[in-house]
Amino acid sequence: MRQALALGLGALGIADHDTTAAVAPALAAARGTALEVVPGVEINTDYGTTEAHVLGYYIRPDAPQLEDRLAALRRGRLTRIETIVRRLDGLGLPVGLDRVLELAGTGSVGRPHVARALVERGYVRDTVEAFERFLAAGKPAYVERTRFTPAEAVALILAAGGVPVLAHPGPANDSLIDQLVGTGLAGIEVYHPDHSPEVVVHLLRLAARRDLLVTGGSDYHAPASSCGATIGSVTVSTVVVDQLRRLAGSIAGRASGEA
Ligand SMILES: [Zn+2]
Numbered sequence: 001m002r003q004a005l006a007l008g009l010g011a012l013g014i015a016d017h018d019t020t021a022a023v024a025p026a027l028a029a030a031r032g033t034a035l036e037v038v039p040g041v042e043i044n045t046d047y048g049t050t051e052a053h054v055l056g057y058y059i060r061p062d063a064p065q066l067e068d069r070l071a072a073l074r075r076g077r078l079t080r081i082e083t084i085v086r087r088l089d090g091l092g093l094p095v096g097l098d099r100v101l102e103l104a105g106t107g108s109v110g111r112p113h114v115a116r117a118l119v120e121r122g123y124v125r126d127t128v129e130a131f132e133r134f135l136a137a138g139k140p141a142y143v144e145r146t147r148f149t150p151a152e153a154v155a156l157i158l159a160a161g162g163v164p165v166l167a168h169p170g171p172a173n174d175s176l177i178d179q180l181v182g183t184g185l186a187g188i189e190v191y192h193p194d195h196s197p198e199v200v201v202h203l204l205r206l207a208a209r210r211d212l213l214v215t216g217g218s219d220y221h222a223p224a225s226s227c228g229a230t231i232g233s234v235t236v237s238t239v240v241v242d243q244l245r246r247l248a249g250s251i252a253g254r255a256s257g258e259a
Contacts, residue, residue: 001029001037007232011241013057013217015040017108018070020061038241041070042167043153044108046145051110052166052176054153055189057215058248059162063255066160073148074108080145081109087141088114088134093123105221111135150176151183158184161252163244165215168192171199174206181210186247191216191236193229213247215240 004012014026014037023039030037041056059066085097095117103113115130124130134141154164165187166177177188190203191214207214216236219228 001026001033001035003231005033005035009035009232009235010238011036011038013038013040013055015042015055015057015217017042017044017053018074020059020067020070023061036241038244040162041066041157043070043073043148043156045150045153046147047150047176052150052173053168054150054157055165055167055215056153056157056160056162057165057244058252059157059160060252063160066156069156076146077108077110080143081111081114083143084111084114084135084141087143088118091134091140093118093121093134093141095121095123114141150180154180154183154185158251159255161248161255163187163213163247163251165189165213168194168219169203170194171202177206177210177212181212185212186251187213187215187244189216190214191234193219193234213240213243215244 001012012035014022016022018041020039020041023037026037027039038057039059039061041059043054043056045052045054061067081100082097085095085100088095095114099120100113100117101109103116104110111131112127115127115135118124118130118134119127124133133139136142150166157164163186164184166173166180166185167189169177169188177185188203188207190200190207195203204214206212216234218231218234220231221228
């Protein structure tokens with residue numbers, strides 16, 4: 001909050017991975033200042049063999065089920081990684097659960113972090129080999145996971161009165177966007193540190209075609225994090241904040257009407 005105020009930002013979205021725990025403290029810290037805090041969340045979901053992240057802006061952090069579902073997701077991921085680490089122990093390849101969690105940092109823990117720990121210990125040359133020999137489906141340390149789909153995240157966000165936005169889609173997620181529009185996706189994160197000017201143009205066209213909101217952000221994680229960029233380095237107009245707030249108002253109205 002102090003950094004955002006020093007930069008003169010008008011609004012700041014708080015969208016942690018799979019938790020809304022920071023929303024209340026952020027709102028409290030910004031109270032009485034000119035900075036508007038947009039309560040949010042970024043939900044990690046499984047899409048094919050990779051992940052897709054779905055942002056929920058203006059979610060009500062106290063919405064029934066939201067934090068319960070997010071907690072179940074977090075527990076599921078952790079249990080899976082614990083099991084993988086135990087299997088590796090059994091194979092004579094101890095990597096240490098603590099080290100794996102450390103490598104995950106503030107992100108959600110997954111197999112790539114186990115792969116990096118295997119490389120660090122010198123058991124494999126690189127993460128590709130880690131997957132091919134141990135971690136890929138059908139290999140000795142593989143553990144199935146409970147999948148949570150992008151469409152399920154969109155539904156969860158809508159039920160919590162939030163505006164669902166696909167985070168940093170990059171150039172190759174057009175079909176996912178097409179699919180999610182039918183389930184209530186309201187916007188795409190066009191401006192992001194990982195997006196080249198060409199990707200931005202591509203996504204702007206797609207958003208116009210699909211009548212989707214255009215959002216953006218720095219994806220700032222933490223001072224020492226390798227994820228995202230510096231706070232305030234990628235910004236959008238406060239018009240976007242107004243659009244999101246208005247849309248959230250009508251979504252919340254619908255969500256409470258259904259309840
Ligand atoms: Zn993300």
